């Protein structure tokens with residue numbers, strides 16, 4: 001059979017990863033020789049608003065373009081005429097409300113029947129049978145009318161309706177709420193907002209949320225997705241990007257101050273991923289409502305026990321786009337100072353008061369702050385220095401995260417590190433989106449890194465394979481096992497690598513711009529990729545100290561396709577031994593635990609696949625999942641068998 005170039009290339013990669021080797025090995029774990037502490041922040045997550053991760057994703061709002069602020073104000077909306085007529089006039093009252101200037105002025109002529117608007121949601125509205133949905137709207141009506149809601153399938157069949165409420169004409173904006181249940185599960189429902197009577201009204205902030213959000217917070221986050229993040233037990237959350245921090249141009253950058261306070265006062269902007277790519281990865285309906293804003297990010301971090309790591313614009317737009325720089329960075333530095341006050345200031349400070357008004361009087365205990373995302377060259381270092389000077393002097397308690405650009409090496413990378421070393425910055429963020437082979441070949445990347453000076457934050461990484469048409473397929477087992485092999489190197493070097501996060505985190509299967517991604521979702525379901533399970537294996541067995549794993553006195557980082565690292569947890573008295581077998585042969589190891597006594601029991605968790613290109617999908621989410629069994633270890637010398645193509649975690653109680 002003639003191989004296509006892509007198939008041939010994939011086969012070549014798979015041979016590299018799964019080359020046969022029959023040798024058995026000895027493996028010494030020096031349990032009594034902890035070499036360095038593992039920072040609690042070691043394994044974290046990077047939330048970036050890409051792939052509909054926020055609006056249409058984690059933020060559980062089901063109505064798209066709820067405040068008519070998209071570039072096309074009626075995007076997502078259409079008229080519904082059932083026995084009634086009417087018209088909609090998009091109206092602007094910028095002088096009254098600069099953050100949310102538009103509303104729909106609706107003329108209703110429906111004394112016999114109804115007239116209204118239908119919203120299509122984000123690639124449809126996902127609703128579940130018997131679950132409750134909470135609707136709200138701001139209305140200003142000049143005549144008495146009635147309002148009711150219907151939920152319909154994509155074919156128009158009714159699958160839920162609310163009672164009808166009276167709208168008494170007050171001429172004032174007033175919030176109305178309604179609740180109803182869906183009678184059927186449907187991934188692509190539509191919401192109809194229907195008026196009865198005759199007259200005129202103004203409508204804004206038309207909103208629908210599931211009642212069951214994360215922690216049942218009204219207007220909150222999608223519970224299933226947050227649970228998946230919480231299950232990773234991440235040490236930190238880096239947010240909100242990524243390139244959206246930078247913006248295509250400075251006017252389109254992420255500004256945290258416009259994302260806090262009442263949701264109706266948060267100023268919507270276009271998401272920069274709206275126009276970054278051509279069909280099918282473009283998304284003309286991708287905007288940022290900021291319903292998930294900085295307060296919610298801090299709250300989420302607190303909920304799941306992760307240190308918040310906000311990234312702020314450093315006075316530079318994306319260098320892949322306009323590359324615009326701010327002449328004066330003072331306002332940007334002031335934003336950073338104000339953010340620290342918002343997070344940590346007392347209730348009596350201006351920004352601390354807002355935090356309290358939003359429901360969190362206690363400080364969020366911010367410890368890290370990122371200055372810039374993925375900037376490079378002198379223009380970045382010049383600006384970074386200005387931030388560094390002020391922030392270090394005013395907030396020495398905050399660790400600053402700087403960037404080294406988009407590449408794992410090269411002149412820009414070297415220049416950034418040289419300059420950042422001179423500044424003795426706290427952490428340098430490195431990004432690498434590379435082939436699985438690169439990850440295998442770089443498992444020793446940090447073994448010889450300079451231990452003095454800044455620490456490493458591996459802030460964005462993922463093994464990238466060739467494209468194939470199915471979105472989730474790029475998260476193949478082959479990419480996941482290569483990341484696992486590499487991560488043993490991060491763990492072994494935990495004295496210099498203090499933080500690491502896969503990227504990106506979330507992707508809607510029908511609205512993605514970038515892949516692979518850790519978690520895929522649609523309007524109803526979510527799926528963990530093999531890469532997610534690798535992250536989970538490492539982050540849930542973080543331990544407190546690294547201990548050496550040696551093979552004939554040397555670290556195992558690729559010899560005979562084996563990669564290994566280990567930690568002990570001094571609080572729990574356990575050993576976490578990770579061994580990654582990237583070959584297509586089973587391997588047997590004689591393990592010797594030096595310095596431990598009377599070991600017994602333990603668990604053995606294995607993520608494996610005989611098919612390098614295996615992946616999980618929303619329809620088949622369990623093709624590659626970890627399996628945990630009792631390890632039945634007795635004593636300090638024992639044999640372990642590794643399956644071909646496997647990521648293995650042995651967790652043992654130790655003395």
Ligand code: AHR
Pocket residue numbers: 048050241242243244373374406431460503504514
């Ligand atoms: O994660 C996708 C993008 O990759 C990020 O926005 C950016 O930081 C990097 O280039």
